[in-house]
Amino acid sequence: xxxxxxxxxATEPPPTMDQAVDKLNTRGDGLDEKIRKLDEQLAQHKQKIxxxxxxxxxxxxxxxxxxxxxxxxxxGQRDQLYQQQFNVExxxxxxxxxxxxxxxxxxxxxxxxxxxxxxxxxxxxxxxIEKLHDDMSDMLDYHQEIQDVMGTAFGVPEDxxxxxxxxxxxxxxxxxxMETAGGGSVPAYLQDVDLPAVPQGEQAQAQAQPADxxxxxxxxxxx
Numbered sequence: 001x002x003x004x005x006x007x008x009x010a011t012e013p014p015p016t017m018d019q020a021v022d023k024l025n026t027r028g029d030g031l032d033e034k035i036r037k038l039d040e041q042l043a044q045h046k047q048k049i050x051x052x053x054x055x056x057x058x059x060x061x062x063x064x065x066x067x068x069x070x071x072x073x074x075x076g077q078r079d080q081l082y083q084q085q086f087n088v089e090x091x092x093x094x095x096x097x098x099x100x101x102x103x104x105x106x107x108x109x110x111x112x113x114x115x116x117x118x119x120x121x122x123x124x125x126x127x128x129i130e131k132l133h134d135d136m137s138d139m140l141d142y143h144q145e146i147q148d149v150m151g152t153a154f155g156v157p158e159d160x161x162x163x164x165x166x167x168x169x170x171x172x173x174x175x176x177x178m179e180t181a182g183g184g185s186v187p188a189y190l191q192d193v194d195l196p197a198v199p200q201g202e203q204a205q206a207q208a209q210p211a212d213x214x215x216x217x218x219x220x221x222x223x
Contacts, residue, residue: 017088017092017095021085021088024081024084024085025085027081028078031081032078038074041067042068045061045067048060049061
């Protein structure tokens with residue numbers, strides 16, 4: 001069967017935009033190189049035209065005209081190729097933008113689908129979240145009450161009348177005011193007392209009590 005009808009040729013995939021751009025760049029580089037060589041030849045012919053006269057000069061002019069025509073032809077091809085390359089690059093840019101847009105749309109669809117799955121969860125319902133918030137607030141208030149209880153001092157009598165304490169405080173303030181009026185701005189029990197000066201020098205030696213052989217104060221002998 002294959003010998004009669006043959007086999008279907010495998011079709012090659014179309015070139016990508018990057019391949020098309022690379023091919024145009026290669027062709028453009030080839031044209032630029034040809035134009036560069038023609039410029040070198042023109043420079044040589046111009047030099048001969050300047051240095052020769054008569055038939056030699058005419059021959060140099062004809063060769064220069066041929067080179068100039070070739071240069072103009074290659075320059076036109078290069079300009080046309082640059083325009084084609086620009087169009088291909090614009091097309092490639094548009095395709096890349098479309099692909100990016102397609103990827104973003106696909107990502108947004110997937111995210112939306114995942115968000116819908118989250119919203120179906122009971123934990124994401126507004127009433128459940130509000131209840132959780134209230135529970136957390138109650139637990140924090142309860143924790144603060146526990147801290148207040150733990151911070152209460154031990155051994156403080158609870159049957160003390162607060163009015164009696166205030167009366168005692170007022171009496172203490174009156175006593176302090178009376179002491180201040182009688183002895184200056186500082187109460188008597190807080191005032192400094194002048195102590196006798198410590199004897200120094202010969203006066204100290206004269207007042208020093210004699211010591212015994214062990215260095216202790218000697219006991220005075222009764223006469």
